[in-house]
Amino acid sequence: MARTVARVIVDALSELGVRQVFGVVGDALNPLTDAIRTTGNLEWVGCRHEEAAAFAASAQSQLSGTLGVCMGTVGPGSVHLLNGLYDAAKSHTPVLAIAGQVPLAEIGSDYFQEVDNDALFSDVAVFRATITSPDQLPQMLETAVRHALGRKGVAVLTVPGDLGERELQSDRPARFSLNAPLSRPEESAVRRAAGLLDRAERVTLLVGRGARAAREDVLTLADRLAAPMVLTLKAKEGFEGDANPFQVGQTGLIGNPAAASALQDADTLLLLGTDFPYRDWYPEGRTVVQVDTEAAHIGRRVPVDIGLVGDTGATVRDLLVHLAAAPGEEDGVRDRSHLEKARKRFEQWREGQARLADPAHDKGLLGRVRSSLDNRTHDIRPEALAAAVDRLAAEDAVFTSDTGMATVWLSRFVEMRGERRLIGSYNLGSMANAMPQALGAQALDRQRQVVAFCGDGGLSMLLGDLMTLKTQRLPVKLVVFDNRRLGMVKLEQEQAGLPEFGTVLDNPDFAAVATAMGITGIRVTDPADLEDAVRRAFDAPGPVLLDVLTNPDEIAVPAKPTVEQGWGFAVAKVKEIVRSHGDDSAD
Template sequence: MARTVARVIVDALSELGVRQVFGVVGDALNPLTDAIRTTEDLEWVGCRHEEAAAFAASAQSQLSGTLGVCMGTVGPGSVHLLNGLYDAAKSHTPVLAIAGQVPLPELGTDYFQEVDNDALFSDVAVFRATITSPDQLPQMLETAVRHALGRKGVAVLTVPGDLGERELDTDRPARFSLNAPLSRPEESAVRRAAEVLDGSERVTLLVGRGARGAREDVLTLADRLAAPMVLTLKAKEGFEGDTNPFQVGQTGLIGNPAAASALNDADTLLLLGTDFPYRDWYPEGKTVIQVDTEAAHIGRRVPVDIGLVGDTGVTVRDLLTHLAAPPADTDGARDRSHLDKARERFQQWSESQARLADPAHDKRLIGRIRSSLDNRTHDIRPEALAAVVDRLADDDTVFTSDTGMATVWLSRFVEMRGQRQLIGSYNLGSMANAMPQALGAQCLDRERQVVAFCGDGGLSMLLGDLMTLKTHNLPVKLVVFDNRRLGMVKLEQEQAGLPEFGTVLDNPDFAAVATAMGIPGIRVTDPAELEKAVRQAFDTPGPVLLDVLTNPDEIAVPAKPTVEQGWGYAMAKVKEIVRSQGDDSTL
């Protein structure tokens, strides 16, 4: 029986195990969405904005390790996919985007809504092509999917409006056999790396997402080297918690002094599965060994003495076989003073952060003094909100976070213990990602708890897709850090000595907005009501929006604060005070 182009594509997606397709319906997509309508195990999730659809597909891909799928129709519909697809590309996760196009006879005529999709997606996609004949299927679809899965990126397949209903001359089904290869570095390079590590007194590991599949091997290596383990944000999942006695948190602007000192005090740095991009946070004058599956990543952030191109797990196991065994007449351990110092400092920092996160902090003497300077209206501390969520959330919760201060508070106060997972726009750094990524995550498993750490600026960008949560009854818990600011931008301006400008947000009552949309909304203004409100949100079936008014002047001190940053912040505050005294409209 002959099948249409749309039917071939949809049947292939179903065979691949895709369970949801995200997008906005319309014209060129109509044959495809109709085929989805009649496919039992494939669900169409209609979003209010195609950007949200692309973020949701990217989230599913990152969490499942399989293909995420989104669709955008002709012209503007496809253009709207771009930001979410860039996030997928920067996250190195496979996503297939089906883009609509004007009818074939109208291509190149500047037809209504016509956009050159192959040019539009040229920078973001590892594969892009426009179907011009049914005879190109299923091969072109197979090629697109293999590129997405094999190169861990975005593939865009454009379907003109007059092709979806045309029939193929073949009944051959699509075939997608693809095995992920495991690569290993040259043995001579592994031997050199082992010799360097054996001769180093103080080794520190910088561990990234690429090492998550090799957790036990990495822990064994850290123990053998008595090495503290600094984590990137994306390595929190898998390496954080009491079961890892080597981790000392993160470095960078969201990091802590223990991680910074662990890097600075080392004589050798071993980078495992990370492309941590912030060059200013790498210490100078160290011997650096880097393990990465991509040769192009070796040495592009920091000068590297030995590069090992290969899978992290395979490479670490090879290193362990080449490291010298401890002498039999010793207790079998290296000097652990470097590790112990880093861990002790990390524990002290963690305890100080816990005091800040106590909702009663501002009632104590030091808290009262502090709040008289930076929290005169007695708003809720964002640290307290993040800590309560961490304490009450399930141990298999999926967390998403908006770029900015919401990510800072999550990184410091939410522990990725148990089977918790974490995603965000941590490479692209887009706003407005947390809610649509949570949407995609919840579609994977409607029984699993999903919590989105939303900035008020990010949430308001794609506010319409709250209705997608409502329509599909997705029980996402949206935790809004409502500081009425673009908080990270505010902090950037003040650290540079500039007065705050353009960051103030005239927010609605987000809880009331959610309620008007049919989603339970809870607004919290009193620190004493915080824990009760979080419990209520988590215990309420279906989606819930928790709108928490947090302190807009909260400061996240970086791991290595500089004199210049402190002086800039002080000067900015002086300028803000002078400006506010001279212009009541800025108060």
């Protein structure tokens, strides 16, 4: 029996193990969505915005390590996919986007809603093509999927509206056989790197997402080198918790002084599976060894003495074979003072953070003094909210976080222990990612707890897809840091000495909005009610929106605060006070 273009695509996705397709229905997609409707093990998840669909597909891909799929109909529908697809591309995760197109005969005629998809997606996609004949299938689909999986990126396949129902002459099924290669660096380079590490007195590891699959090998290497382990945000998952006695948290603007000093105090840095982009946070004049699967990543952030291109796990195991005891050390035992100093400072910093996160903090003497300066309305401290979520969330919860201050609080107060997972827009830095990524994560496993750390600005940007959670009965727990601000922008302005401008948000009662949509809404304004409210949110069935009014003037002190930042902040505060007084006098 002859099959249509739409049926070939949908059957192939089903056989590939894809479980959900995210998108917004529309004319050019009608043959495809109808084929999904009649396929038993492939679910259509209708979203309210295609950007949310792309974010959801990307989240599924990142969690599963396999292909995520989204669809956008002709013209604007496909354009709306673009931001979520950029996030997938910069997260290096395989996503297939099916884009609608005008009828074949109208392509190039400036037809209604016509967009050149091949040009539109040229920068974001590792593969893009427009099907112009049924006979191009299944080969073109196979090529698109292999590009997405093999190159860990986005593939875009455009299907004109009148092509989906056309039949193929061939009945050959699609085949996607693909084996991931395991690469290793040259042994001579490994030997040189091992020699550098042997001669080093103080080694610090900077560990990224690319090392997560090699956790035990990396821990063994840290022990052998007596090296503190600085984690990138994406390496929190897999390397945090009490089972890692080497980690000292993150560096950068969201980081802590212990991690910053561990890098600064080292004479040798070993970068494992990371492309940490912030040049200012790398110390100068250090010996650097970098391990990465991509040759193009070697040395593009910091000058590298030896670059090892290969799988992180395989390369670390090779290093362990060639590492010898450091000169002058008995029985191969290294001086561990560098590690112990970094860990002691890290624990001290964590103790201080725990005091800030205590809901009763502002009732003490120091807390009262502090709140008189930065929290006169006695809003809930965001640290307390994040810490409460950490205490009460499941040990296998999936967390997503919006870009900005929500990510800062998650980074500092939520530990990725146990089987917890973490997803965010940590390379693209998009707003509005947490809720749709949580949507995709929850659709993948409805029994697993999914918690979204939402900024009020991010949540309101794609607010319509709250209805998708309701319609699909996805029990996502949305934790809203409602500080009535674009908080990170506010902080950036003030650190530069500028008064806050354009960041104030005139928010609704988000809990009431959720309730109106048929979602459980809980609003918290009193710090004394926080713990119970978080517990009720996690215990309630179905989706829940927890709207917590947090302090808009909370300051996240960076790991290496500078005099310029402090001076800029002071100047900004003076300008804000003067402006405020001027506004009052004009009323």
